[in-house]
């Protein structure tokens with residue numbers, strides 16, 4: 516008793532007392548603290564630099580039921596900042612070691628590790644969590660989890676989001692001395708896709724600059740990497756993991772830098788530029804994780820208003836922290852009510868899948884289609900594909916139970932903005948000439 520009381524002492528100040536800044540549903544008291552520990556289920560996506568911090572912070576914030584998912588194994592180069600890992604852990608799955616270490620240190624917390632790709636889990640897995648916290652470093656993975664969380668969102672007849680179907684997300688990200696923390700309440704605040712423009716395309720140097728007017732050490736390195744290598748090696752592919760190749764690039768870059776009087780070409784900078792390595796800084800992870808854990812606690816307990824809705828941290832020159840309120844994209848394909856398709860009752864599922872591929876806003880190939888949790892057609896695994904193949908020749912109208920309009924979920928490969936990525940979205944399908952009526956369930960096609 517003594518131990519657990521002292522651990523929750525600070526938390527109690529937030530959860531046991533009323534306040535002026537609390538959310539509308541906040542009911543202070545020991546029950547709230549106990550319920551938070553007992554019932555709140557939080558998924559942490561990623562067990563790297565940010566994920567390690569998040570697991571520790573959430574466990575120390577009173578959450579007792581955590582899951583963590585990560586597909587990577589521990590590498591030596593992780594050890595400087597992914598502080599839950601030791602030298603003897605190298606080669607082991609990050610999720611498993613991270614879960615074990617936090618459980619050893621914080622009594623009463625249960626962390627379930629999942630060593631797999633985020634795409635390997637069924638939607639049901641994600642729907643079980645109250646809050647999803649993201650500690651990722653890739654845009655594609657964020658996009659995917661965002662689409663999953665938004666797919667649970669339902670809209671009522673007036674296109675207002677149903678609050679009970681909202682799956683809150685807290686997203687953190689760091690890059691060197693900079694980072695962000697954001698709260699995504701699908702349907703209320705912008706989802707990841709609403710503000711995808713926040714992630715600019717990767718800066719590439721124009722080739723003419725590299726070839727003619729290099730001004731920085733990086734220009735000289737990219738010249739050696741992108742131009743000189745091919746000139747000299749003719750068809751032999753450059754392997755960034757081959758130290759001899761890297762040495763060659765370094766020597767060429769150094770020669771060129773001397774020619775133009777440019778300082779600063781080193782072997783480690785050469786590696787950094789060629790492999791596009793952005794230095795990871797432990798303190799930035801700690802700051803961003805703290806913000807994310809606090810927002811998670813606020814969403815779960817209502818003990819204070821949540822961040823609205825995007826915090827940026829910049830420690831490059833001095834320290835700047837700022838919160839910006841971004842707006843939703845009303846036409847967002849992911850968190851909105853869904854693109855409306857008005858089709859004839861005769862359109863087969865096969866034809867519909869082709870329409871998705873050609874639709875300029877979707878460009879969705881290899882689509883799998885589900886309706887109210889029922890698989891109408893699945894591209895994979897083979898056994899499901901075979902089971903659902905016969906549906907392809909049937910009219911979608913029949914497969915959806917002959918109702919006038921409804922929401923369906925599709926998953927596939929999207930190539931919007933020339934970026935190929937697995938994608939999941941909600942669509943509304945309406946059938947021409949079918950009145951708004953109650954579905955005749957007797958006519959529903961079972962499977």
Ligand SMILES: [Zn+2]
Pocket residue numbers: 705706707708709710844847848849850851
């Ligand atoms: Zn959106």
